[in-house]
Each structure stands twice: as structure tokens, then as C-alpha cells.
Amino acid sequence: MLAGVLSALFQWDVLFGLIIGTTVGMAMGIMPGMGATMAISLMIPVTYTMGPIASMVLLASLYTTATFGGSFTAILLHTPGTSSNAATARDGYEMTRQGRGLEAIGTAITGSLFGGVFGGVALLAIAPLLAQLALKFSSPEYFFIAIFGLTIIGSLSGDEPVKGFATGLLGLAVGVVGMEQSTGYMRYTFRNLNLMNGFTMVPVLLGLFTISQMLVQMERMAKPGAIEKGQVIDDGIKFSGKFFMSGKEFLQRLPLMIRAAVLGVLIGILPGAGGDIGSWVGYNEAKRSAKDKSTFGKGEVLGVLGSETANNAVCGGAYIPLLTLGIPGSGASAVLMTGLIIHGLQPGVSLFTDPAKQQQIYPIIIGYILANILMCILGALIAKKVINVAKIPMNAIMPIVIVLALIGSYSINRSMFDVGVTVAFGFIGYFMRKLKFPTAPVVLGIILGQMAEAGLYASIQMKKSASLLGFFASRPICWLFFILTIASIFAPMAMNAIKKRSLKV
Amino acid sequence: MKNKLHIDVYAGIVMIAFAAWWILEASKFPVVPRRFPMFVGIAFALVAVLIIIGGIKKSKASWTANEEPKAVIQWSGFKYTLIGFAGIVLYAVAINYIHFFPATLIFVPLMMLFLRVRKWHQIVLTDLILNGLIWLIFVYELKITLP
């Protein structure tokens, strides 16, 4: 069988699909506002004339590479290319400002490669098993996952946790805007059609992260003589330092990468959770397990590693319910599913058990794994060229970034309203930064707030005549996340208390 | 000078105002849709109070040290940012009225001049290359209708 799979894989059209998918995916991921979903839907017509394996390898490559490509602009320009790169932007950009941008990109490449391959291997080895696990999750579980996720906000707050909670609550508020799921009631929309489905994520991100960054930079430039004396930060940064991590560092960081990849795959499997959550979970895992947490947010390379490993593992994870159950684990994989059906590959467990179908599906999965490797090579090749972008004086590059951010914001829904949202959140984000309110919790608040409320109300609808608490108590996975939440909140306090006591003695 | 408050106090006041408006709007909703926004609004107000308290503490600390509380926003720098922001807003509005490419062709050099880029060739090249690339990728290749 292996011989058959390999011979099916190494055909000219398949390799062609691999190369096209990887390069186009990289380009689309880098452009703000473009994402994997758009890339896949644009390229599907291109695949009509190609065979099934070649087409699916092309689309699969697009998916993983677009997710990776966004990390470039996230690291170099604080402009997340897709919403799953927002966590990378946090420490990645700080690293660029410290002249360690090359290391950040190298780390992102390593993490993405590891996560992507891990996801692909999980897919090959235990897809049907993991799919069954995915089915055990529903709204009650998502509610508890969301609550657990909200405790991560505490860890993103730096020195003043109260301010972190404030912005987290702001995120919850932003997430409330729009139609309430269980009753269809419109909240805070003021009859504006554009707000019926709430704020779109990427415009908010581009405002909070990118435009606010531009405004902060402007203020720095206002100091008399700042530019002339070359005191503007980032003006002509010298890029020193390494690119890829050493073998020793790789081994040291391997446990983190494995954990982040596992988390990413699990999140990818869940149809209710997306890649943007994956990157934050990976980031948080890196921080949680670090000895010195204070470096996070200030250019900690492990933060970049955690988020990039997890968000590429999500791609592999999203394939699992897609291929085994025909249930796409994300928007992008939903479009992929149409590609599968167009080429006669009906999703279902039989893809993995029927020998005739195995001859088609296994080359596709291996092709996906190869795409990750190719992506890594391509990334490494262009990284040293792309990094020069950060060397361009800030005042020359800022207008470009502003234009790209606005156009990226526009292209999601072809809407000028979204452009307005970006500009408005840019202003809000600027004040937040000046007043030392962290911006990252807003993003989590939006995603998790919606998940928590929707999960809670759907649980109320699902429980029939049982009591709500009884309903939750009957579900083991809810217990798991409940305990994790308690642990997450109280463990640090308990640890501190124990430390103090042992110091007294 | 002595009685200057830390900026966190002002931030907290703005937050409370927002929370008040938020809660007022939420009180108009029916029961089920009202619950979560109410929770968020009340929690936000409580956190705002904590921030105001923290701000007062910081102000007092700086009074005892006989320093001015560190003004986080200097007017001179802020003025500059405000003008830059106004430029961005005008650009967004302009896109709506005179369409994307004319607006961008004008915005880029103006913003670069504002940011004190002095090399003329840099300005012209950037403007042309940026617009050219956007046209190539978005309009020609992807065929997206820009505003």
C-alpha cells in the first residue's frame, strides 16, 4: 500500500499543486485581511481541471501556509495577517523592535512546521478515534471551556491585573453587540444592519493592534528632534542574532511544542472553536509553564513558539472531523469540504477504511504534511529578504501599513463600515496603550464571551426538564474544565501562600 | 501642582460613564437578552471603581513625594498624534467620496511628509509602488471591487 500511496503522491500534477498551494497561501496569509478561507474559495475553481489528489493537496497546502504566512506581518509590523496570528504579534513584534526579528521568524517557522506536521500525523494515525472525541463536546462543554479560557486573561495582564480584567470585560461587551442567539433579540445595534451579526473580528484586531501601534509611533515621533537624531525606535534596526534555534534549544523546547501541538489539534477538532483560540491557548501554555513569566509581552520567544505551533496544529485538527464525519472544524475547512465533494471524495470513516479510498486519502494527508515542510523551506528562504521590511525607517513604512490595514479591513466583507471600525478601535487602542491597559484581553473577551453566553443559553434549551446544575453535573467533560478553571484561578494564590509560609520558616 | 490627579482616576471616571450608559441600554432589553450585558456592565463599573481607587492611591503617593503624577499623555505629543489620526479619518472618508486610488495617492505622500520623510524620491516611489502593487494584486488578479 505504501508504494501505491507514494506513487500517487509523486506525480507532476500533485507536486505542482503542492508548490502553487504553498506559495499562494504564503502570499495570501501575509496580506492583512486575506485569510485561509478566502484563499481556498478563490483557488477552488483552479482545481476543477486537476485530479482529486492534486486538487486536495493544493487546497490543504493553502490552508496551512496561509495560517503561517500571517505570522510574518504579525512579527514585523504588528499587523496580524489572520486572526489566528494575533497572539504571535504580541511578543513577535517586541522581538522585532529589539532587533531579534529574525529569531522570531525562525521560531515561528519551527513552531508552524512542528504543529502542522504533528496535526498531519495525528490525522494519519488516530483520526477516527479523535473524531469520536469531538462528538462528545457540545454547548455545555463550550461554556466551561470559555470560562476556563477567560482565566487566561489574568495571565495576559502584566503588572496590573485589574486593568486586564477591565479590557477583558470590554471584550465581553464588544462581543455582546449583535443578535442574541437564543431569542434573536438585537442588542446595541441601534438598527444598524452592519452590527446585526456583531463586530467582525479582523477589523477590530487591525484597529487594536495595528492602527493603535501607528498612533503610538506618531507620538514618539513628535518629540523634537526625535527623527533627526535617529532616536525614533526602529529606525534602521540592526538585525543580529540567530535565525533558527540550536539543536539544544530545540530539545529543551520540545515538551512545550508537543503540548501546544496537542492543544492545537484538540481545538481544531472542535467545530465550535477556531484557530484564533488555538493561538492564544498555545501562547498561554508557553507562559503557564515558563519559569519567568514576567518576560511575556516583552519579546519572549516562547510566546511566539507556543502560539505558532498551536495555530498550525489547528489546521491538522480541523481535518479530522472533516474527513471522518463530514463536519468541518472551521470555516476554511468547510470550503475545503466542497472541494472534496467536487472531486468525488465523500467524507466519512470509509475514507480511512475502504482500500480504494485509502489510495486517495492517504496521499492527500501526506501531501499536507509535505506542504508544511515546503512552507518551512519557503519561509526560511524569503525570511531574510522579508526581514528587510523592518529595516525601512518607521516613518516611511507607517503610511504603507495604514493603507494595508484599511484595505485588509475592507476586503473581509467589502464594507466601509469595517474600515470605520478599524479606525475607531485604533483610537481606543491608542488610549488603552497609553494608559497601560493591555489590548490582548479584548480579543479573548470577544471570542470567549460569545462562546460562554451562547453555550449557556443553548445548555438551558437543551436540558429539557432537568435543573441546569444537574444537567452540567451529569457531563464529565464539564467537570474536567470546571476543575481546571478552579485550579487556574486558585493555584497561583495557593502557590504564593505556600512560598510565603516556607520563607517564614 | 499638588492636587493633580493620576490619569487612572480620569480613566476610571470615563469607564463608569460608559458602564452607566451600557446598563441603561441593557435595562430596556427583555429578560433573557438582558442578563449577560447587565453582568458585564456591573462588573465593568466595579472594576472602574477599583481603578479609580488605585489612581487616587498613586496620586497620593506622588503628592507625598512632592512630584507631579507622571502625566502619561503629554499634550505636545498628543497633538501630533491627533493630527495624524485626523489624517487617517479623512483618508477613510475620502475613500468613500473620491474612491480608493485617488484617496491613497494623495494620502501616502501627505502622511509621509507629516511624518517628516524628506527624501522626495522615497515619497514618490513608495506612493507609486504601493498603489501599483495594490492594483495588481487586488484589482487585476483577485478582481475585488475596491471602493
Place this chain on the structure above:
Amino acid sequence: MKKLLVLALALCLVLTSVAALAEFPDGKPIHIYVCSGESGATSLGINLLKPYLEKEFNTSFVVEYEKGGGGFICWLKHQYDKPDGYTWIVVNDTMDFAGLNPQTPQTLTSRDFQLLGCQVVDISALAGRVDETRWTDLASLVEYAKENEVTVSVSALGNEDANVIYLMNNKLGTKFNLVVNSQSSAACIADVIGGHVDLYSNNVASADSQVKQGNMKALCVFNNERSQIWPDVPTFEEVTGIALSSHSARGIMMPKGGDEALVQRLVEGIAKCTQDPEYVKIMAEQSLEVVYKDPAQFQELFDNSKADVVAIKDVLGW
């Protein structure tokens, strides 16, 4: 000099009138604005139709997505575009009744546009788990649901999937309860297959993939005749004796006021492409039922859909 000027002017006039007489679309791309996102059945139907349209009209088609506001953002945005045949807009039949919801009032209707033709009528359906023991078919389900609560997964409120459940309760006295999972219809399907929710209310296209895999069982379709995708599945009327029709119809329209000859050309071209046997076949593979309707029939469909919803406004709480 004067003579030269006059000659040049005359030449310009001739050239522009020649250009004006040139055959539509004259190589210029036609834009199709889809009122929903890239990953949905509507987008799929259009993207599969695109190659046929390109061949028929001998020009390129550009598909653009403008989702939001239940489709109204797209429709309002292009309402006053030039009716020159280069702007096509995808429409679904919720347009005429979604605006009746007091929370999202809209006065825009299909009569504010020029309808060009209907492509797809996706019939509403009800499906459940294969291993369900409490009922085996629609008849036993209805009996069970009269005495016991049964949960139904839908991806949104206010559209035909939810409305048909309200109607069932209204006409049969059943206790169906909606569980809304607005994440995606994939999440709804996962809820049902995973045993968390009892039934799935959506249209045939959405449920068919699961039925084909043997994860779900189709219980009925809400239509006056059986679906061509599911010829063995009974209609609601066959089992209960009560007529209940629900569907999602999608088609193409353009801004009002176009030249009659141009509109005729477009209608004919779209009719030809939509009814192309190849297109019908690949759509069926995606579980999408192609049902062509010309502008007059399409308008009738809009009117009927609206009348159905007006009749149950009280039940919906509108």
C-alpha cells in the same frame, strides 16, 4: 485647422456610438455579489454556475462576497447600481419576509429589483440520528413529541429552519424546542450526531452529506412533492395529512431599470446555464436541487414565501 477639429470630433462621435452598439458584455467582467459568505451553499451554487455563465456570455465573472444584515447589506448596497448588466446580485427568498421582523425592519423587497431567474430551491428537512430508539419515523416522532419535549438544532432564528418548527408545534400541538447553535450548521450536526440534541432542522443539502454517510436518518421534507435528492423520503403532508411547505430559494437579480432587450438576454442566458444537464448533475452531487424559475415564477415564489410568514406572524411573535 477648423476642418481638422470638426473631422476629429465627428470621428470621436462615430467611435463612441460604435462602442455603444457593441455587443454586451463586450469582454468586460460581470460582477456577481453574493449576499452571504464564501463557505455556504449559496456561494457554492454560484461558483459552480460560473464556468457555464462565462461560456455563455463570453466574458469573465467575478464573484464577490458581501455578507451581513441577513443579506440586506448587499442588497441595499447595490440597489442603485447602474442597470447595465454588469452588476448581478444573488438573492434568496427571505428578502421579502425577513424585513417583517420588528427587530430588523426593512422596506426593501424583491419588487425593488429586476429578477433574472431562480437557480436553487433547497427544501427544508428534518433529520435525526440513525440509532434513535424513541421513534423510527415521522409518525412515531410526532406521537412522541406530543407528550415529551424534543429538542431541535437550528443554526439561527428567524429563517425557514426555525419557522417550520414553530409551525409544526402550532399545527400538531407538539413540544419541539429549538436549540440555537449559531456557530455553524456543522456545529448543529455535531450536536445531533453526538447525542446532545435530538433533531436537525435545515435543508436537504445540509443534511444529505450525513445521510449519505449513514450518520443521520432523513425523517421528512417540507414540500408538496418529494425531493429529487431524497426520492424515498416522505413529505410532511404524506405522513400527517397537513400541508406544510418550507424552503430556501436562491437566484439572481439586477438593479431595476435596465434596457428590455438586455434583461431578456440575461434571462435567457441564465435560464440556459441553469438548466444545463451538466450543471444540474454536479449540483446534485453537492445535494443541491436545481429548480429553474423564470422572473415571473420567481416573483410568485417570493410572494408565496412572504404570505406563509405573514400567516404565522403571531406564532413567531412578530
